[in-house]
Amino acid sequence: MYYILALLPLKVQQLLPAHCRGGIDLKLRFWGTRGSIPSPGPETVKYGGNTTCVELLLNDGTLILFDAGTGIRNFGAEYLKQNGNHQINLFLTHSHWDHIQGFPFFKPAYKDDVNINIYGCPPTYNKLHDILTNQMESRYFPVNFDELKSKIKFMPINEGSHPIGSATFSFIENNHPGTAYGFKVMEDRKHIIFITDNELTPPRDRATKWEQFVEFCSAADILVHDAQYLEDELKNNSGFGHSSYEQTVELGLEAGVKQLLFFHHNPGRTDNEIDVIVDTMQKKLEGRRTNMTISAAREGQEIII
Ligand SMILES: [Zn+2]
Ligand SMILES: [Zn+2]
Numbered sequence: 297m298y299y300i301l302a303l304l305p306l307k308v309q310q311l312l313p314a315h316c317r318g319g320i321d322l323k324l325r326f327w328g329t330r331g332s333i334p335s336p337g338p339e340t341v342k343y344g345g346n347t348t349c350v351e352l353l354l355n356d357g358t359l360i361l362f363d364a365g366t367g368i369r370n371f372g373a374e375y376l377k378q379n380g381n382h383q384i385n386l387f388l389t390h391s392h393w394d395h396i397q398g399f400p401f402f403k404p405a406y407k408d409d410v411n412i413n414i415y416g417c418p419p420t421y422n423k424l425h426d427i428l429t430n431q432m433e434s435r436y437f438p439v440n441f442d443e444l445k446s447k448i449k450f451m452p453i454n455e456g457s458h459p460i461g462s463a464t465f466s467f468i469e470n471n472h473p474g475t476a477y478g479f480k481v482m483e484d485r486k487h488i489i490f491i492t493d494n495e496l497t498p499p500r501d502r503a504t505k506w507e508q509f510v511e512f513c514s515a516a517d518i519l520v521h522d523a524q525y526l527e528d529e530l531k532n533n534s535g536f537g538h539s540s541y542e543q544t545v546e547l548g549l550e551a552g553v554k555q556l557l558f559f560h561h562n563p564g565r566t567d568n569e570i571d572v573i574v575d576t577m578q579k580k581l582e583g584r585r586t587n588m589t590i591s592a593a594r595e596g597q598e599i600i601i
Pocket of ligand 2: 390392472476493537
């Protein structure tokens with residue numbers, strides 16, 4: 297029966313009581329996987345052109361969203377169509393444009409029966425209201441933030457473990473200009489880690505060391521990690537706050553990750569190029585002692601663990 301339930305659309309599963317969804321644990325869905333700027337077109341159909349937005353549904357039905365890039369627009373439309381549970385927990389990794397620019401187009405924010413908790417890490421937590429308000433100033437957008445009808449609360453995520461719904465959350469500071477945060481979600485024995493906009497080995501201003509990322513990602517069931525550049529490209533983009541595919545693979549191997557997904561795809565990267573890179577990275581694993589799988593996160597992709 298649970299196998300049949302897993303075939304139902306995510307929003308339909310979400311409406312079922314938790315005991316009816318037993319056996320179905322964490323559910324991840326990608327609504328935007330692209331970095332920097334939306335990149336629609338015939339060459340980005342497979343992996344998608346929308347910027348960062350990832351949905352995570354916990355076993356108790358708690359709904360989590362990571363980031364409000366342009367992918368959040370499609371999520372919002374689907375959420376309203378499926379008459380979702382009217383409680384949205386939005387985690388913002390940081391305030392760079394590609395991670396917040398979808399919020400003004402997030403239709404649930406305009407509904408008076410929707411509650412939205414927006415989570416941020418120190419030190420950006422205190423600035424979240426200003427960040428979202430400023431991008432909706434009349435110079436940039438016709439609707440003011442204060443005109444949104446939903447009940448929006450700004451919530452801090454503190455150091456250590458933070459219970460939300462049936463999971464606990466913790467964060468790590470990324471190496472990224474202006475600061476960004478990666479999140480770990482633990483439910484039962486399942487670990488999902490989402491780290492976008494992170495330069496694993498920056499030339500300077502290192503907030504977090506390689507070994508700390510390895511520890512944070514240790515034995516993760518799923519690691520979604522920034523992989524904007526090839527190693528050759530990184531030489532000319534050092535200090536921009538992003539990692540190479542090669543570094544991301546090494547992190548996954550060293551941390552004993554089960555499933556690695558490349559994320560924050562370079563806006564200029566075509567579907568074919570990503571396919572070739574994934575194939576190349578998979579070949580590099582041959583001869584290494586690992587069961588880790590490698591793929592690139594795809595807009596619309598859903599993973600249930
Ligand atoms: Zn970004
Ligand atoms: Zn960024």
